[in-house]
Amino acid sequence: MQTIPINTYNSPTVILELIYRLKVKDVMTRSLISVPLGTTMRTVQNLMRENSITGVPVVSDTRLLGIVSMDDIIQALDFGYINETVDSHMTRNMIVLEDDMPVSFAISYFDRYSFHRFPVLSKDKNLVGMVTTRDITTRLLLEINHEVENLERMNQTTKVTDGFTRDIHSFAVLKHDFENAGFASTQIKKRLKGNGIFPPTIRRAAIASYELEMNIVVHSEGGRITAEYGPNEIVITSEDSGPGIPDLDKAMEKGFSTANEWIRSLGFGAGMGLPNVRSVSDNFTIESTPSGTIVRSTIKFSDTRNNETEGDET
Amino acid sequence: MKNIEELAQELSYTVFTMEDSSAVILDGYTSDLLSDVMGNASEDSALITIQAHKNTIAVASLIGMHAIILCNGRAPADDMIEAAKREQIAILGTSENQFTVSYRLAKALGKV
Numbered sequence: 289m290q291t292i293p294i295n296t297y298n299s300p301t302v303i304l305e306l307i308y309r310l311k312v313k314d315v316m317t318r319s320l321i322s323v324p325l326g327t328t329m330r331t332v333q334n335l336m337r338e339n340s341i342t343g344v345p346v347v348s349d350t351r352l353l354g355i356v357s358m359d360d361i362i363q364a365l366d367f368g369y370i371n372e373t374v375d376s377h378m379t380r381n382m383i384v385l386e387d388d389m390p391v392s393f394a395i396s397y398f399d400r401y402s403f404h405r406f407p408v409l410s411k412d413k414n415l416v417g418m419v420t421t422r423d424i425t426t427r428l429l430l431e432i433n434h435e436v437e438n439l440e441r442m443n444q445t446t447k448v449t450d451g452f453t454r455d456i457h458s459f460a461v462l463k464h465d466f467e468n469a470g471f472a473s474t475q476i477k478k479r480l481k482g483n484g485i486f487p488p489t490i491r492r493a494a495i496a497s498y499e500l501e502m503n504i505v506v507h508s509e510g511g512r513i514t515a516e517y518g519p520n521e522i523v524i525t526s527e528d529s530g531p532g533i534p535d536l537d538k539a540m541e542k543g544f545s546t547a548n549e550w551i552r553s554l555g556f557g558a559g560m561g562l563p564n565v566r567s568v569s570d571n572f573t574i575e576s577t578p579s580g581t582i583v584r585s586t587i588k589f590s591d592t593r594n595n596e597t598e599g600d601e602t
Numbered sequence: 603m604k605n606i607e608e609l610a611q612e613l614s615y616t617v618f619t620m621e622d623s624s625a626v627i628l629d630g631y632t633s634d635l636l637s638d639v640m641g642n643a644s645e646d647s648a649l650i651t652i653q654a655h656k657n658t659i660a661v662a663s664l665i666g667m668h669a670i671i672l673c674n675g676r677a678p679a680d681d682m683i684e685a686a687k688r689e690q691i692a693i694l695g696t697s698e699n700q701f702t703v704s705y706r707l708a709k710a711l712g713k714v
Contacts, residue, residue, distance in 0.1 A: 467681075470660030477664060487666075494664040495640050502637075555653040558635035567641070 291398040291421050294428070302435050306428070312394050313387035315427040316408045316417035322347045327374050329364040332356045343405045343418065346378050350414040352407050354378035384409050387416055391428075394419055441471060458514040461504040466554065469505045472513040473497035476524070479517065485589055492568035493522050496585040499561040500526035506547055506556050508581070521570070521588045532578040540566065603628055604711060606669045606692045609648070612710050615671065618678050618693040619686050625668035630707045632700050636661045643667060650703045656682045663689040671707070673700045
């Protein structure tokens with residue numbers, strides 16, 4: 289079996305991209321415990337025990353001279369030279385990795401050699417870290433988790449162009465999904481930023497989309513946030529599937545909220561959501577029936593530089 | 603005007619994460635209501651709060667805040683730290699309450 293059971297040439301594309309994108313320096317341990325020449329094998333043994341590590345590099349300044357592994361220590365104990373210095377007992381024939389190599393290299397190195405760790409050198413040959421199989425698998429697991437999350441979200445996101453100049457981007461938002469709350473607004477913000485929109489305008493769009501997104505999460509049975517990017521404006525629409533707002537005037541009042549205790553304890557339900565959306569919008573409409581609420585916020589890009597509002601002004 | 607690292611040191615707060623230690627802090631905003639923060643906090647200010655969860659990072663990132671100071675000894679959830687790293691937002695912590703953090707930060711920033 290492979291040391292790290294990931295095939296570096298015919299795994300799924302997403303995995304291949306990952307192991308080529310990630311560099312050794314992204315996964316290695318930087319906080320190094322090393323010893324200079326003249327250190328006894330006993331001292332190294334103690335260092336290993338105290339820090340639960342299995343390999344200690346021997347250095348002169350930042351130059352790597354050799355490495356003392358757990359095996360070297362066992363040998364030293366067996367043959368009675370544990371109190372001698374590392375100078376003549378360290379492993380000098382080492383395979384090293386460079387910090388700029390892709391992780392895929394490290395994975396195939398672990399398969400090819402029986403070492404449990406590789407020292408990592410910078411381009412100018414200084415020792416900058418150590419990498420173990422555990423470092424790699426932990427980081428990969430985190431990254432894969434992240435990729436899966438993104439894939440799941442992509443499935444919930446549809447992107448269409450309506451044939452004119454408008455791009456339409458739609459995001460599913462689930463009831464009480466505090467975990468992913470903010471995803472739609474973050475995507476909308478990124479998109480506007482990429483288009484070079486004036487930052488205070490982006491902020492207004494971020495506020496509107498976030499409040500609408502949170503309203504779906506907190507108050508509804510679930511719904512969608514749709515962003516329509518026009519040449520001069522963005523229209524953010526929130527639609528949910530109920531239960532509707534019984535008293536719209538009350539809902540637009542600052543400080544009025546129907547959120548329950550645990551939602552308030554998270555910092556939501558301050559009764560400022562819809563008023564915030566209205567105050568950052570150039571145009572704001574809301575309709576509500578028991579089968580759902582539709583809020584539409586329009587934020588203009590052009591000719592607004594002179595009268596940009598910094599969030600809530602009312 | 604100080605950067606986040608200088609502030610953390612000067613006020614001796616715990617650093618939970620600080621990916622970008624050079625982020626400049628100009629002001630502070632104290633609130634536990636995220637909509638209030640969203641609507642009223644200014645960019646480049648530090649958020650003083652007890653909301654030690656991931657949604658706080660979303661709010662901070664959307665409005666361009668680079669630091670969060672958690673009060674009353676609240677510790678951030680792991681996923682909050684992770685999200686903060688991704689968004690390059692620093693999280694500091696202290697056992698002081700919001701009032702104390704607010705006036706100490708104001709003093710450190712030369713606001714009072």
